[in-house]
Structures are given as structure tokens and as C-alpha cells.
Amino acid sequence: MNKSQKKTARRNKIRRRISSTIRGTAERPRLCVYKSNSNTYLQIINDMEGATLAATEVKKGVENAKKAGEDIAKLAKENGITKVVFDRSGYKYHGIIKAAADGARDGGLQF
Template sequence: MNKTQKTTERRNKIRRRISSTIRGTAERPRLCVYKSNANTYLQIIDDAAGATLAASKAPIGVDNAKKAGEDIAKLAQEKGITKVVFDRSGYKYHGIIKAAADGARSGGLQF
């Protein structure tokens, strides 16, 4: 098992533990962040209905992640969503993940 596999396995273990406690509802949906090598994805999910309410995508980078956070906040407010539960998907809360959260907060979302 190489280092990349170990890191991915560790993140998935953390992600499963987090998702066992965090659930999005219609009143307070879940803001989920995912990073790939090329893009940062943000989704607002209602787990009770199993539906994605809003989504945003931006190229990788801290500045782009902050803009994606502001975009997702704008989309959420158009749908009447002001409060969310933040799901960092097993990533450490720094860099891109922190920038996306700060962007969403500056856009008006509360979590």
C-alpha cells in the first residue's frame, strides 16, 4: 500500500465517521466539500429527501474555493436557505476547505 492509498483510506474512514453523525434536513441541509486534483466541488444536500439543492464548482486553488463558497451561498439564499451543516468530507480544516467555508460565511450562510 503506497502513501496515496493510505491517505485516501484514512480520509474515507474519517468521512464515514463524520457522515454517521452529520445529516442534512430540509430546514438545515448539509454543505459538502470535495476536492479533486483539478476542481473543488461544493453541494448543498438534503439527506432526508436525497436531493442536491445547489451545487458549485471551481478550479483548484484557495482564491477559487472562496469564490465557489460565495457562489454556493448566493444560490442557497435564492432558494431560501440560510443555515447549513458543514461537512468537510474528512479533509483537514485548512487551505481550500477553510477558504470555501469562509466564502460561504461571507456570502451569508450560517453554520
């Protein structure tokens, strides 16, 4: 197992542990963050219905992640959502993940 596979396995283990406790409901949907090699994705999900309520995608980068957080907060407000549960998907809370969370808070979402 190379370094990249170990890192992915570690994140998946953390993700499973987090998802066992975090559930999005109609009152407090889940704000999920995912990073690929080129993009950052944010989704607001109602796990009880299995529905994505809002989503945004931007190129990878801290500044873009903050903008994505503000955009997702704007979409959430249009759908009447003010409170969410933050799901960092097993990533460390710094850099892009922190910027996305700060952008969403600046946009008016409450965690």
C-alpha cells in the first residue's frame, strides 16, 4: 500500500465514523464537503429523504472554497434553510475545508 492509498483508507475510516453519528434532517440538513484533484464540491443533503437540496462546485483553492461557502449559504437561504450540520467528510479542518465553513458562516448559515 503506497502513501496515497494509506491516506485515502484513513480518510474513509474517519468518514465512516463521522457518518454513523451525523444525519441530515429536514430541520437541519447536512452540509457535505468533497475535494477532488481539481474541484471542491459542497452539497446540502436531507438524509431522511435522500435528497440534495442545494449544491455548488468550484475550482480547487482556498479563495474559491470561501466563495463556494458563500454561494451555498445563498442557495440555502433561498430554500429556507438557516441551520445545518457540517460534514467535513474525513478531511482535516484546515485550508479548503475551513475556508468553505467560514464562507458558509459568513453567508448566514449556522452550524
